[in-house]
Amino acid sequence: MPGGRPRSFDADIALDRALELFWRHGYEGTSLADLTAAMGINKPSLYATFGNKEELFAKVLARYLDGPGAYAADALNAPTGREVVERLIHGAVELTAGANTPNGCLCVKTVQACGPDSRTVRHDAVAVRKAGEAALRRRLEQATDLPSRHEPTTLAALVHTISDGIAVQAAAGRSRDELRQVADSALRALLGDGT
Known part of the structure; x- marks a missing residue:
């Protein structure tokens, strides 16, 4: 049985955009609407790929430390x-x-x-x-x-x-x-x- 539809966005680019947004506005100053707009994805894609906002931030924090x-x-x-x-x-x-x-x-x-x-x-x-x-x-x-x-x-x-x-x-x-x-x-x- 085939998997889901292939992703129509680059997860690394989306994560970099989330990083910049969190860095610029802080965790609480960044809304889900801000994130989906900047990352170029919808909420279901965000949740499916990165988890909720808190889980996304954990990934961003790791990327920040490694970058x-x-x-x-x-x-x-x-x-x-x-x-x-x-x-x-x-x-x-x-x-x-x-x-x-x-x-x-x-x-x-x-x-x-x-x-x-x-x-x-x-x-x-x-x-x-x-x-x-x-x-x-x-x-x-x-x-x-x-x-x-x-x-x-x-x-x-x-x-x-x-x-x-x-x-x-x-x-x-x-x-x-x-x-x-x-x-x-x-x-x-x-x-x-x-x-």
Whole structure:
């Protein structure tokens, strides 16, 4: 017996469009009507291919982490602790205020703007943030080139706090050049004049 009708849309392109929409407007700021219009599909096709809105967001979040947000995991492979921190903070500027991306961070927007009905989505975004900070802490524990005044747990929290602040400022319209200056000042404060 033959399967259903073949899909008349490209699921990867549709997922990329959903990613951009969620990134631009946040989870709660994006309606199903917005999604189907941007993705070029109807609701039954959305549900059949991606599940409900919450399940779609989980797929989008994974795509974000493997795509635009992959700089964070890549930064952990830098040869020195100083370079790890520099790449993360400069990467936050490029991700959140780059010429080809929506302003702000998908995870930060989701954590900030999800109400009680979106607990699972918020929980998933918080879990991503915590996992990233824990991975950074483990990497910083291996570094021997960082100022001794910083212990890895606190430095990892500081880096994430600065990155989140950059994302909030980008969402508020701060320019890439302004945020690069902020990033450079933060790096000097964290790491000394060697940056």
